[in-house]
Every structure is written in C-alpha cells, then in structure tokens.
Amino acid sequence: MDAESLLLALELASGSGQGLSPDRRASLLTSLMLVKRDYRFDRVLFWGRILGLVADYYIAQGVSEDQLAPRKTLYSLNCMEWSLLPPATKEMETQTSVVKGRFMGDPSHEYEHTELQKVNEGEKVFEEEVVVQIKEETRLVSVIDQIDKAVAVIPRGALFKTPFGPINVNRTFEGLSLSEAKKLSSYFHFREPVELKNKTLLEKAELDPSLDFMDSLEHDIPKDEDPRG
Amino acid sequence: MEDSIPVNQKIKHQELGETGRPWEETVTTSQAPELGLSEALELEQGPETGLQPRSSPPTMPLSGARTPDRPVDDLVGLRASFPSSAFQELPSTLSPLALARQDFMAPWQSDKTTSVIPEAETPHFGHLEQLSDKGGSTLHQTCQSKGNTFHQSQQTKYPLYELRDVSDHTSKQKELRFDIFQEDDSDSNCHLDQPESGASQVAPSMLEIAIQNTKAYLLKTSSKSGLNLYDHLSEMLTKVLDKRPENAVDIIENISQDVKMEHFSKKLDTLQNENEMLPTYEMAEKQKTLFLQGNVEGADQELEDEIAEHALPNIMESAFYFEQAGVGLGTDETYRIFLALKQLTDTHPIQKCRFWGKILGLKMNYIVAEVEFREGEDEEEVEEEDVPEERDNGDSEADEDDEDELPRPFYKAPQAIPKEESRTGANKYVYFVCNEPGRPWVKLPAVTPAQIVIARKIKKFFTGRLDTPIISYPPFPGNESNYLRAQIARISAGTHVSPLGFYHFGEEEGEEEEEIESGRDSFEENPDFEGIQVIDLVESLSNWVHHVQHILPQGRCNWFNPIQKSEEEEEEEDEEKEEEKGEEPDDTEQEVGPPLLTPISEDLEIQNTSPWTTRLSSNLIPQYAIAVLRSNLWPGAYAFSNGKLSSLGHSNPLWASQAVCGKGSTCQCRRRERCGFNPWVRKIPWKRKFENFYIGWGHKYSPDSYTPPVPPPVYQEYPSGPEITEMDDPTVEEEQAFRAAQEAAANSTEENEETEEEEDEEDDYD
Numbered sequence: 001m002d003a004e005s006l007l008l009a010l011e012l013a014s015g016s017g018q019g020l021s022p023d024r025r026a027s028l029l030t031s032l033m034l035v036k037r038d039y040r041f042d043r044v045l046f047w048g049r050i051l052g053l054v055a056d057y058y059i060a061q062g063v064s065e066d067q068l069a070p071r072k073t074l075y076s077l078n079c080m081e082w083s084l085l086p087p088a089t090k091e092m093e094t095q096t097s098v099v100k101g102r103f104m105g106d107p108s109h110e111y112e113h114t115e116l117q118k119v120n121e122g123e124k125v126f127e128e129e130v131v132v133q134i135k136e137e138t139r140l141v142s143v144i145d146q147i148d149k150a151v152a153v154i155p156r157g158a159l160f161k162t163p164f165g166p167i168n169v170n171r172t173f174e175g176l177s178l179s180e181a182k183k184l185s186s187y188f189h190f191r192e193p194v195e196l197k198n199k200t201l202l203e204k205a206e207l208d209p210s211l212d213f214m215d216s217l218e219h220d221i222p223k224d225e226d227p228r229g
Numbered sequence: 230m231e232d233s234i235p236v237n238q239k240i241k242h243q244e245l246g247e248t249g250r251p252w253e254e255t256v257t258t259s260q261a262p263e264l265g266l267s268e269a270l271e272l273e274q275g276p277e278t279g280l281q282p283r284s285s286p287p288t289m290p291l292s293g294a295r296t297p298d299r300p301v302d303d304l305v306g307l308r309a310s311f312p313s314s315a316f317q318e319l320p321s322t323l324s325p326l327a328l329a330r331q332d333f334m335a336p337w338q339s340d341k342t343t344s345v346i347p348e349a350e351t352p353h354f355g356h357l358e359q360l361s362d363k364g365g366s367t368l369h370q371t372c373q374s375k376g377n378t379f380h381q382s383q384q385t386k387y388p389l390y391e392l393r394d395v396s397d398h399t400s401k402q403k404e405l406r407f408d409i410f411q412e413d414d415s416d417s418n419c420h421l422d423q424p425e426s427g428a429s430q431v432a433p434s435m436l437e438i439a440i441q442n443t444k445a446y447l448l449k450t451s452s453k454s455g456l457n458l459y460d461h462l463s464e465m466l467t468k469v470l471d472k473r474p475e476n477a478v479d480i481i482e483n484i485s486q487d488v489k490m491e492h493f494s495k496k497l498d499t500l501q502n503e504n505e506m507l508p509t510y511e512m513a514e515k516q517k518t519l520f521l522q523g524n525v526e527g528a529d530q531e532l533e534d535e536i537a538e539h540a541l542p543n544i545m546e547s548a549f550y551f552e553q554a555g556v557g558l559g560t561d562e563t564y565r566i567f568l569a570l571k572q573l574t575d576t577h578p579i580q581k582c583r584f585w586g587k588i589l590g591l592k593m594n595y596i597v598a599e600v601e602f603r604e605g606e607d608e609e610e611v612e613e614e615d616v617p618e619e620r621d622n623g624d625s626e627a628d629e630d631d632e633d634e635l636p637r638p639f640y641k642a643p644q645a646i647p648k649e650e651s652r653t654g655a656n657k658y659v660y661f662v663c664n665e666p667g668r669p670w671v672k673l674p675a676v677t678p679a680q681i682v683i684a685r686k687i688k689k690f691f692t693g694r695l696d697t698p699i700i701s702y703p704p705f706p707g708n709e710s711n712y713l714r715a716q717i718a719r720i721s722a723g724t725h726v727s728p729l730g731f732y733h734f735g736e737e738e739g740e741e742e743e744e745i746e747s748g749r750d751s752f753e754e755n756p757d758f759e760g761i762q763v764i765d766l767v768e769s770l771s772n773w774v775h776h777v778q779h780i781l782p783q784g785r786c787n788w789f790n791p792i793q794k795s796e797e798e799e800e801e802e803d804e805e806k807e808e809e810k811g812e813e814p815d816d817t818e819q820e821v822g823p824p825l826l827t828p829i830s831e832d833l834e835i836q837n838t839s840p841w842t843t844r845l846s847s848n849l850i851p852q853y854a855i856a857v858l859r860s861n862l863w864p865g866a867y868a869f870s871n872g873k874l875s876s877l878g879h880s881n882p883l884w885a886s887q888a889v890c891g892k893g894s895t896c897q898c899r900r901r902e903r904c905g906f907n908p909w910v911r912k913i914p915w916k917r918k919f920e921n922f923y924i925g926w927g928h929k930y931s932p933d934s935y936t937p938p939v940p941p942p943v944y945q946e947y948p949s950g951p952e953i954t955e956m957d958d959p960t961v962e963e964e965q966a967f968r969a970a971q972e973a974a975a976n977s978t979e980e981n982e983e984t985e986e987e988e989d990e991e992d993d994y995d
Binding site for chain 1: 453508509552553554555556557558559561562587589594836838839842846847848849850859861863923925932933
C-alpha cells in the first residue's frame with residue numbers, strides 16, 4: 001500500500017479481517033513519511049505485517065525510480081523506528097528453508113538447527129552433527145522475498161516500460177474495467193519475468209511490449225478450475 | 230486494394246440500385262460489394278468497348294504496392310480462363326479487376342496466388358450457380374448471394390468499365406472510375422451473357438479456392454475488437470470516398486484509426502456500460518433492504534422486548550475493541566453485518582445471538598452467527614438420516630444356506646456414534662451463515678461426531694458455496710455445509726475463552742457423579758465478577774478459561790460408550806455374539822477431556838510454542854488498553870477483554886441514545902423504534918466485556934504442509950481355507966495316478982461288497 005493512500009487501502013483490504021489499530025495506523029503515517037525523506041525513495045509501500053510470538057514485525061518497502069528494480073525492505077517493531085534489511089540471496093533461502101514454525105518476534109533470536117555434515121579429518125570422513133545457527137533476521141528477509149516473488153501482483157496497465165528501459169508508474173491508469181478485473185490475465189507478477197520468454201511467438205505477437213513485460217497470473221498452478229466467480 | 234472497395238461502393242451508390250454488387254455484401258455494412266465478379270465481367274466487356282489499351286492500369290489504381298508482375302500474371306491467367314476470343318482482350322481489362330479482387334481478398338498474398346486468382350475469378354461470375362452448390366465457406370455464400378444479384382445486375386455491367394478506366398489514372402483514379410461507370414451504358418450486357426455461358430463450363434479451380442480462402446481470411450473476426458479486416462477496409466474507403474480529402478494516401482492511417490474509434494465509441498455508449506454495472510447494482514439493491522426498517526408486528530412486540538434484550542449483541546462495540554487490537558472488518562462491513570444480524574433476530578425466534586466471525590473462502594466468504602433459540606422454540610429439525618448402525622455381518626449371513634455360504638469377511642464396520650442432542654455438547658448452539666450481508670441466512674445442520682473425526686484429518690479450503698461436495702481421503706460424510714459446521718465446532722471448542730471468573734458453574738448442579746461421567750456442561754454468568762486487571766490478563770494465561778466443552782477424540786463432548794449401547798440394543802443375541810463384540814479394539818476406555826472452565830494455560834503446546842499469544846492493544850496509552858489474546862493453534866481466532874473499568878456505562882452508546890429520547894422507562898416500544906434497535910440492553914449493568922472472534926480460513930495451524938493420510942493396507946477379506954484356496958487342477962498324469970490308486974484300493978476291497986460303492990464314488994470323481 002502506498003504510504004500516501006494508506007488509509008484508503010487499509011479500508012479496502014479490511015475484508016480479510018487483518019487491520020491496524022489506530023495507534024499503529026497513526027504511527028505508520030508519520031514514520032513512513034520520514035522514511036521516504038531519509039532514504040530518498042520514490043514511493044514507500046507498506047508491505048504488511050508478520051506476526052510473531054512476542055512481537056510483530058511491520059514491513060515496509062521502498063521503491064526507487066525504476067519500479068522493477070529490487071526494492072529495499074525495512075522492518076519495524078513499533079511502526080516508528082525502521083531498520084533496513086539486507087537484500088535476499090539464494091543462500092539465505094536454502095539456509096532458512098529448514099526452519100519451521102512461528103516467528104519469535106525478536107530479530108536477534110537464533111534458530112538452532114542440527115545438521116549432519118561431513119567433516120574431513122585427515123583421511124577419515126565421518127559425519128558430525130553440527131548445530132547451525134540461523135538468525136531470525138535472515139529468515140525474515142528470505143520469507144519476505146519468497147512472498148513477494150509468489151504473490152506480489154500488479155494490474156495490467158499500472159506500469160509501463162519506456163524504450164530506455166526503466167519502468168514507470170502509469171499516471172493515466174484509471175483501474176481495470178469490470179470485465180477485465182475478473183480475468184486473471186489482467187494481473188501480473190510484480191517481479192522480473194520468468195515465463196515470458198517461454199511464450200510462443202504467436203502469443204507474443206498479441207502482447208504489447210510496453211505493458212506486457214511481466215508474467216501474467218493465468219498460468220500459475222494450481223489453476224482455477226471453476227470459471228464461475 | 231483499398232481502392233477497389235470504394236470503387237465498388239461507388240458503383241453501388243451511383244450506378245445501380247438494382248445490382249448492388251452482392252458479392253461481398255454479406256461481409257460489410259458499407260457494402261463493399263461484388264468484388265471482382267461483376268467487375269470482372271464488366272471488365273471483360275471492357276475491351277469490347279475499347280478499353281483494352283488499359284492493360285497497364287492494374288498497377289496504378291489499386292495500390293502502390295502492386296508489383297509490376299501482377300498485371301502480367303493476371304493477363305496470362307485471364308487469358309487462359311477465357312477461351313473465347315472476345316475475352317482475350319479481356320485479360321488486360323480484367324487484370325485491374327483481378328488485381329482489385331486480389332487486393333480485396335489477399336493483398337499480401339504471394340504472386341503465385343495472385344496469378345491463380347485471376348483464373349478463379351473468371352469462373353466466378355460465370356459460375357455463380359456452381360458456387361452456390363458448394364457448401365461451406367462464406368465466400369461461397371457470399372458469392373452465391375452476390376451471384377444472384379449479379380445475375381440480376383448483369384444487365385448493368387457497364388460500371389465496370391468505368392472502374393477500369395479509372396484505374397488508368399494515377400490520381401483521382403477512383404473518381405474517374407466512377408465517372409466512367411456512370412457514363413457507360415449497358416452495351417456490354419449482351420457480352421456479359423456470353424462470357425457467362427462460356428465461363429460456366431469451367432469448374433471451380435484453385436484460383437477460386439484461393440479467393441475464397443483469402444476472403445475468408447479477410448472476414449475473420451478479430452478476437453479483441455470484434456471487427457474484421459474486410460469491414461474495416463470497406464468502411465475506411467467509404468469514408469475516404471465520401472470526404473475526398475487531399476492527399477488521402479498520406480493520412481490514410483489516421484483515417485483508419487478514426488474509423489476504429491468510431492466503432493468503440495458506439496459500443497461504450499450503449500452496451501458495455503450497462504452490462505458492467507449490473508452486478509454491483511444487484512448487490513446494492515439487496516443491501517438496501519437491510520437499511521429499511523422492517524415493520525415490527527405489534528402483537529409480538531412486547532414478547533420480543535423481553536427476550537430480545539439479549540438477542541442482538543452490540544457488534545459495533547465489539548468491533549471497536551477489536552479494532553484496537555488490530556483485528557476486524559472495516560466499519561462499513563461491520564455495520565452491514567450488524568443490520569443483517571438484526572434481520573436474523575427479527576425473523577427467527579432467537580434467544581441469544583452472537584457474531585461468531587467470518588470464514589474466508591476461495592470464491593465467497595461466510596459470515597457466521599452463533600445463535601441460541603428460545604426454549605422450546607427450536608426450529609423444526611430437518612429430517613436427518615438415521616445414523617445407520619451396522620451390525621456384525623454374522624447376523625445377516627447366518628441365514629444363508631450352508632452349502633452356498635460365502636466366506637465371512639473379518640471386517641466389522643465400526644459402529645457409528647450418534648450425534649449429540651441439540652443444545653448439548655458440540656450442538657449447543659445453532660449456526661447461521663450467509664455469504665454477504667443482505668443475502669439470506671442459511672442454517673447449518675447439526676454436527677455429527679463422525680464429521681468431526683474426519684474433519685480433523687482433512688484440510689480443504691472453503692469455496693463459499695454450501696453445496697460443494699468435499700472430495701477427500703478419508704471421505705468426508707457430507708458436503709461443504711457439514712464441513713463448515715464441523716470446523717466451526719472445532720474452532721469454538723478450541724478457542725472460545727473468557728476471563729477467569731466471568732462464568733461459573735451454576736449452583737444447582739455440582740454433583741460429583743455427573744462430573745465424572747460427562748463433566749459439567751453448563752455454566753452461568755457470574756454476577757459478582759469484578760474483572761481482572763488487563764495487565765494480569767496479558768501476563769498470565771491462567772486468567773483465561775475455556776467456556777466451551779472440549780471435543781473428545783470420539784467427536785463428541787460427552788463420552789458415548791458404543792459397547793454399552795450395542796449391548797442394550799442387541800440383548801437378544803447369544804452370548805457368543807457378545808464375545809465377538811468383546812473383541813473390538815480398545816474403544817471401551819472412556820475418553821476424557823479437560824473439563825469445562827479449565828484455564829488455557831493447560832493447553833498443549835505445539836512445537837514448544839505457546840498456544841496463545843497475548844498482547845496489550847496499545848503500548849503508548851496503557852491506561853485504556855485492552856488485553857488481546859491470539860491463538861497460535863487456530864490462526865485467526867482472537868479474544869479480548871477490557872479488564873476493570875472505573876465507572877459504569879460511560880462508553881455505552883445506548884446511554885446517549887436514551888438521553889436523546891428523553892422518555893422514562895415506560896415507553897419501551899417507541900424508544901425501540903426511534904433508536905432502531907432495542908435500547909433495553911441497558912437493563913444489564915455495564916459489564917466487563919470480553920468477546921471472541923474468528924476471522925480466517927478455518928484451518929488449524931500446522932508447521933508442516935498438510936499431507937493426506939495414507940490409505941490403510943488392504944484387508945484380508947476372508948479366511949483362506951481349502952475350499953477357496955486356489956490350486957492347480959491336477960494334471961492328466963496325476964489324475965491317472967490317482968485313479969490307479971483308487972482302483973488299487975478298490976481292487977483290494979473287491980471282495981467286500983463295499984467296493985461297489987467306492988466304484989460309484991470313483992465315477993463321481995470323474
């Protein structure tokens with residue numbers, strides 16, 4: 001949710017039951033403005049909230065001029081003080097895939113995971129149980145990244161690509177029409193395209209290169225079998 | 230190619246009302262008419278009128294893109310198709326038409342096809358009838374229609390000549406054509422007849438087919454806009470010819486865009502907007518009924534006043550508190566739900582009603598209301614199928630003849646456990662659901678233990694439609710409404726909590742005997758409850774207790790002993806049968822669950838995490854904060870309590886309304902109407918408030934992904950014995966050996982008279 005239209009977006013998203021209490025809302029509005037000024041972001045988005053046992057993480061993302069460039073992620077425990085998170089890497093993802101269960105709510109908490117690692121000692125090779133410590137911050141980073149890659153969605157027409165490369169917000173985008181809004185093909189994944197190159201030439205011919213430069217949601221698995229609703 | 234279309238149009242406009250060049254009529258509204266057919270014919274006639282020298286024209290009129298080869302090809306083709314000498318001159322004249330036609334149909338086709346086209350063209354006009362015989366392509370049909378009219382119009386072929394003449398000129402070609410067309414007379418008519426007869430001999434050739442294909446391609450409707458190229462081109466050319474702009478070729482693209490835009494603007498005005506608005510209008514209509522105050526029947530008013538005090542809960546107040554906790558649907562939606570609940574309480578005889586929560590679904594969501602009916606006014610029980618009690622198979626099979634007795638399977642179906650009576654245990658409350666406020670409320674059926682047991686093993690998302698079948702393993706006995714009810718029961722049993730002391734057991738019961746067997750299953754509000762400090766509520770989980778009975782693994786809250794029942798029902802059986810039942814697995818042990826009103830600190834942990842998370846709603850202003858409880862076992866279940874309050878009722882909105890009404894306590898009915906809901910909820914002194922709420926997908930938390938249980942191994946159906954064990958048939962040698970042995974035995978006893986019997990037996994074996 002864009003920080004500038006936070007209240008409206010919260011109201012619209014209230015159907016799922018997750019909302020913000022008034023004090024959090026007020027804190028967010030104030031602090032996100034400051035974040036935008038300090039980090040010189042083009043747009044600041046309130047990404048959401050990750051529930052933990054002891055405390056909850058509130059996540060925000062900052063977008064620079066090029067909308068599709070990797071975004072900077074910040075987290076806060078009280079919606080007032082924001083800390084920058086490191087960018088996600090593949091190693092982080094493999095490392096944290098073994099951790100299961102809830103988030104603690106403490107960024108310095110370390111998960112312990114015992115692994116069997118082969119250790120070479122001279123000529124002997126034997127397995128040793130190694131306890132690997134994984135910081136919660138790392139897990140937070142990779143979880144946010146996975147969620148973004150899987151479900152960050154943007155409607156068709158909201159962003160457009162200029163011939164020079166950078167991707168801009170389409171100021172004349174007025175929203176999708178009702179018939180378009182019902183189709184999955186009008187929504188794209190908000191990430192670098194993965195499937196786009198695999199499309200056949202026939203499909204590509206119908207695409208508009210300035211608007212259709214991301215993967216559409218149509219081909220995601222599991223497919224929606226019931227065309228109704 | 231575009232040129233030819235306006236030409237045709239012009240022809241239509243100017244020359245011949247009668248002919249109307251039907252060839253392409255079906256295609257275009259603007260009647261890009263008779264492609265080449267009539268034109269071809271007329272062109273053919275052309276040479277005879279001295280238009281022959283215009284063999285070069287093909288290149289000029291049609292489009293700059295025309296290759297110089299085309300005319301030649303056309304000429305050749307045309308020549309080939311028109312055997313008669315009269316027609317030999319035609320090719321040149323025909324070529325523009327041919328080209329025109331090509332442009333019509335397939336301007337971008339290869340030269341080969343273009344060369345073919347002229348050939349096809351010639352038979353066309355001659356063979357309109359033949360074309361009509363062919364089925365299938367629109368081309369045929371259009372040709373046919375055109376052909377018919379063409380036949381009619383053959384009388385007036387002269388315009389074609391004009392067409393050709395026009396093509397000679399580089400500029401203003403179209404206009405010239407038309408002029409010429411107009412000027413010419415129908416001398417050629419007779420000529421037309423001749424070529425027609427001659428051409429009618431020629432069978433449809435490749436050219437024809439190619440023309441049809443290209444035309445079909447041109448007529449292909451775009452999936453995006455619903456236009457087709459043919460129509461578009463004809464419209465465009467019509468427009469150009471109508472307006473006659475300067476340097477038309479330079480602005481032709483803009484003209485094309487304008488024509489397209491005109492299409493769209495029409496649609497938007499009439500059709501699209503209306504269709505789009507309908508679904509939202511419908512919803513608004515439905516919700517409007519919520520806002521209209523229903524007529525309260527005068528007779529029941531007093532009755533309702535007494536009872537309806539408790540009926541409608543103050544949802545807005547609870548929503549306010551939940552909002553402090555960061556949970557809740559927006560104000561608008563909550564208010565609509567409030568009105569929908571009011572509608573529910575008005576239409577059903579309800580004693581207590583509570584907004585249980587919202588369950589999200591894939592297509593639609595469920596809004597759930599927990600309801601308790603008035604004493605004795607239960608809704609008629611929907612006829613429910615009797616829970617079939619399966620008896621041992623031994624009973625049914627005892628009657629069979631011994632000879633044909635099938636081997637008895639070992640499997641004894643477990644006895645179905647009857648569901649609990651309404652108002653007790655898991656069926657203590659009745660639940661109503663609706664998809665959206667404004668839609669009618671649907672009552673969920675009572676839950677059976679079997680459903681709960683299986684609901685524990687499966688995980689299915691709700692779709693939002695109550696009649697969706699649940700396809701799963703183990704197979705769920707019921708459809709989505711049953712599954713929903715089972716999940717609601719589980720969630721209520723697992724997460725409905727209240728501050729310690731809010732409820733206490735009634736004074737009447739308390740006999741220990743009952744406690745052992747079934748546990749206390751009813752409680753009352755404690756009028757002396759003074760509330761617990763919010764800090765205490767947050768810090769220690771022992772300050773909260775479950776006030777809903779725990780559901781045993783059996784699926785019920787109160788233990789049901791299947792053996793007991795079965796013994797009672799089958800008293801007539803012999804003791805042998807009872808022994809069989811005694812072999813049943815260890816269900817005989819009574820299942821015990823935590824009794825009612827146990828503190829939630831006793832709840833089991835999952836993976837070393839506490840099952841509940843507590844928070845203060847606000848760290849900044851702790852004086853007015855409330856305690857919020859969040860379940861880790863059932864994500865989405867929340868509870869809050871607002872601890873001690875220093876004074877009563879200052880935040881009760883109803884006080885304010887009463888002040889406005891200004892009446893004494895006598896005139897209840899009028900006040901009711903004015904406030905819109907019963908203000909006499911106030912009768913109860915302002916209580917420490919707590920509330921439970923659920924909003925989520927309806928599933929339990931599991932750190933691992935769900936995996937369905939593996940099917941059990943295949944049962945051994947029946948004991949294997951010699952009668953049914955498969956054995957190879959004895960081979961011939963074995964049989965002979967056996968027979969020999971038999972005979973030997975028989976011979977040995979031949980002296981006895983019994984040998985005869987044995988021989989008989991031997992015969993039987995054979």
